[in-house]
Amino acid sequence: MFSPRDMPSPSSIFSAYASMTASIMLLRSMANELIPQPIRGYLCNAFRYLIKPRSPTLTLIIEESTGIARNQVYDAAEAYLSTRVSPENERLKISKSPKEKKLTIRLEKGEKVVDFFNGACFKWRFICAESEKNNPNDHTNNISVRSEKRSFELSFPKKLKEMVLETYLPFILEKAKEMKEEERVLKMHTLNTSYCYSGVKWDSINLEHPSTFETLAMEPELKNAVIEDLDRFVKRREFYKKVGRAWKRGYLLYGPPGTGKSSLIAAMANYLKFDIFDLQLGNIVRDSDLRKLLLATANRSILVIEDIDCSVDLPERRHGDGRKQTDVQAHRGSDGWMQLTLSGLLNFIDGLWSSCGDERIIIFTTNHKERLDPALLRPGRMDMHIHMSYCSYQGFKLLASNYLETPSDHPLFGEIEGLIEDIQITPAQVAEELMKNEDAEATLEGFVKLLKRKKMEGDVCESPEKAEPPHQQSKRRKVGCRQKRGVGISKSNSGVTQRRTRRMRRECSL
Numbered sequence: 377m378f379s380p381r382d383m384p385s386p387s388s389i390f391s392a393y394a395s396m397t398a399s400i401m402l403l404r405s406m407a408n409e410l411i412p413q414p415i416r417g418y419l420c421n422a423f424r425y426l427i428k429p430r431s432p433t434l435t436l437i438i439e440e441s442t443g444i445a446r447n448q449v450y451d452a453a454e455a456y457l458s459t460r461v462s463p464e465n466e467r468l469k470i471s472k473s474p475k476e477k478k479l480t481i482r483l484e485k486g487e488k489v490v491d492f493f494n495g496a497c498f499k500w501r502f503i504c505a506e507s508e509k510n511n512p513n514d515h516t517n518n519i520s521v522r523s524e525k526r527s528f529e530l531s532f533p534k535k536l537k538e539m540v541l542e543t544y545l546p547f548i549l550e551k552a553k554e555m556k557e558e559e560r561v562l563k564m565h566t567l568n569t570s571y572c573y574s575g576v577k578w579d580s581i582n583l584e585h586p587s588t589f590e591t592l593a594m595e596p597e598l599k600n601a602v603i604e605d606l607d608r609f610v611k612r613r614e615f616y617k618k619v620g621r622a623w624k625r626g627y628l629l630y631g632p633p634g635t636g637k638s639s640l641i642a643a644m645a646n647y648l649k650f651d652i653f654d655l656q657l658g659n660i661v662r663d664s665d666l667r668k669l670l671l672a673t674a675n676r677s678i679l680v681i682e683d684i685d686c687s688v689d690l691p692e693r694r695h696g697d698g699r700k701q702t703d704v705q706a707h708r709g710s711d712g713w714m715q716l717t718l719s720g721l722l723n724f725i726d727g728l729w730s731s732c733g734d735e736r737i738i739i740f741t742t743n744h745k746e747r748l749d750p751a752l753l754r755p756g757r758m759d760m761h762i763h764m765s766y767c768s769y770q771g772f773k774l775l776a777s778n779y780l781e782t783p784s785d786h787p788l789f790g791e792i793e794g795l796i797e798d799i800q801i802t803p804a805q806v807a808e809e810l811m812k813n814e815d816a817e818a819t820l821e822g823f824v825k826l827l828k829r830k831k832m833e834g835d836v837c838e839s840p841e842k843a844e845p846p847h848q849q850s851k852r853r854k855v856g857c858r859q860k861r862g863v864g865i866s867k868s869n870s871g872v873t874q875r876r877t878r879r880m881r882r883e884c885s886l
C-alpha cells in the first residue's frame with residue numbers, strides 16, 4: 377500500500393531534477409562534440425516524432441470535384457447533410473423552385489453538423505475557399521478571375537476508419553440516391569462562362585420544360601419509334617456490356633426552326649427522367665476545356681449540342697459550298713488561342729467520354745443537315761437521325777386538342793385537313809395561332825384564313841421534281857406533296873439507312 381511516508385520530499389525531487397538537468401547538459405555537450413550537426417538534427421527530429429502526442433482523430437477531405445469529374449461523395453454528402461441540420465446551425469442556405477416539393481437546405485460556409493451513426497459521432501464542416509487569380513490569357517494582368525473551392529471535412533476517431541469507408545460513406549451515397557429518386561427534379565446544366573479562363577464549369581437550374589411526348593406534335597409512327605428506341609436503350613445495360621460497346625446512344629434532330637427539336641429533347645428528358653447538359657460550343661475555346669466539361673457530366677443524362685452547323689466554326693468543318701475551313705485563326709479572331717477542333721469533339725465523344733459513364737445520350741440538332749461535316753454523320757456516330765418537319769394534319773389535331781380542347785370531329789377540321797397538307801407551316805406557328813383567342817370557333821376560323829392566305833402566297837410544298845431524282849418523282853407524283861412532309865427517321869447504327877414513312881421536305885426553301 378502507498379503511504380504518505382513513501383512520498384519523496386520536495387528537496388529530494390529538486391536534487392533529482394537538478395542532477396537530471398546536469399546529466400542532460402553533459403550529454404548534450406558530449407553529443408555536440410561527438411555527433412556531426414546533420415545527424416544531430418535528424419536524431420532530434422526522430423526523437424520529437426516519437427514523443428509527439430498523436431491525434432486520435434482522422435479528418436477526411438471531400439472536395440467538390442476530383443480534378444476533372446464531379447465527386448459523387450461530395451454531392452451525396454451535400455444532400456444527406458441537408459437532413460442533418462440542427463438548432464446549433466447559425467447560417468443555412470434555403471431555396472425552392474416551383475417544381476420542388478420541399479425547401480432545399482444547404483450549409484453555409486463554415487457551418488458544422490454532428491451526425492450519429494452506429495453509435496459513433498461524426499463531425500462535418502463545410503468549407504468554401506474563395507480565391508482570385510490573374511487571367512492567364514490577359515497579358516495586361518488587369519482582369520482577375522474569381523473561383524471557389526468547396527469541400528466537406530469529416531472528422532471521427534481514427535479507429536473507425538474502416539467502418540467509415542466500408543459502411544458510413546456507402547450509407548450516405550445510398551441515402552442521397554434514394555432522396556434524389558424521391559425528389560427527382562430534373563436539372564438543366566449550362567456553362568458558367570465566368571469560369572471560362574480558370575476552368576469551365578457547369579451550373580445547373582431545374583428543368584421546367586413542360587414538353588412531353590403527349591404534347592408533342594409528331595407523326596405517331598415517328599413518335600412511337602423514338603419512344604421504343606429510348607425504352608430499348610435504357611433496358612440494355614447487359615447487352616451493351618456483352619457486345620463491348622459503351623452504353624450511349626446518339627440522336628441527330630434536324631429540320632426547320634420551330635418544328636419541335638428542342639421540345640423533343642425536353643420530352644425525352646422528362647420521359648427518361650434524365651438531366652440535360654446543354655453544351656454551347658461557342659463558349660468553349662479549347663479541347664482541354666471540352667474534355668473537362670464532358671467528364672463532369674453525370675450518368676443518366678442527355679448531352680445536347682444545338683445548332684451544330686452554326687454554333688462554332690470548327691476547323692475541320694466544310695463551308696456549305698464544300699470548301700474546307702483550314703485557317704482556324706481566321707474564324708477565331710486574332711487572339712489565336714482558341715483550339716477547339718471537330719476531331720477533338722468527335723474523338724472524345726467516341727472515346728473516353730463514352731467509355732467513362734453509363735446511360736449517356738447525346739443529341740445534336742441542326743436546321744441544315746446537308747451542311748454537316750460527313751464525319752458527324754458517319755455510321756456509328758449518331759444512331760438515329762430524326763427529321764422534324766412542318767405540321768401535318770395529325771400534328772394539328774394534337775395541338776388543337778391541347779390548346780383548344782376541341783373534339784376531333786369539329787366541322788372545320790375537314791377544310792383544315794385539305795389545306796394543311798399542302799402548306800409549309802411549323803408546329804410553332806400553329807401553336808402561336810391557336811393561342812390567339814380563347815374562343816375555339818373564332819380561333820379555328822382564323823386558322824383556316826391563315827392557311828388560305830399562305831396557299832395564295834405560294835407558301836406551299838415545292839414541286840417534287842426539284843428535289844428528287846427522276847425514279848423517285850414518278851412515285852411522288854402519285855401521292856403529291858404530302859409525302860414530302862418530313863417525318864423521316866433513319867437509323868445508322870449498322871450503316872444501313874432505313875428511311876421510314878415519308879421523305880424529308882427540303883429545308884433549302886427556308
Ligand SMILES: Nc1ncnc2c1ncn2[C@@H]1O[C@H](COP(=O)(O)OP(=O)(O)OP(=O)(O)O)[C@@H](O)[C@H]1O
Binds near residue numbers: 592
Ligand atoms: N412538334 C411540336 N409539338 C408541339 N409544340 C411544338 C412543336 N414544335 C414547336 N412547338 C412549339 O413551338 C415552340 C418552339 O419550338 P422548338 O423550340 O422546340 O423548335 P426548334 O425546332 O427547336 O426550333 P429551332 O430550330 O429554332 O431551335 C415550342 O416551345 C412549342 O411551344
Ligand SMILES: [Mg+2]
Binds near residue numbers: 637638639682741
Ligand atoms: Mg431549338
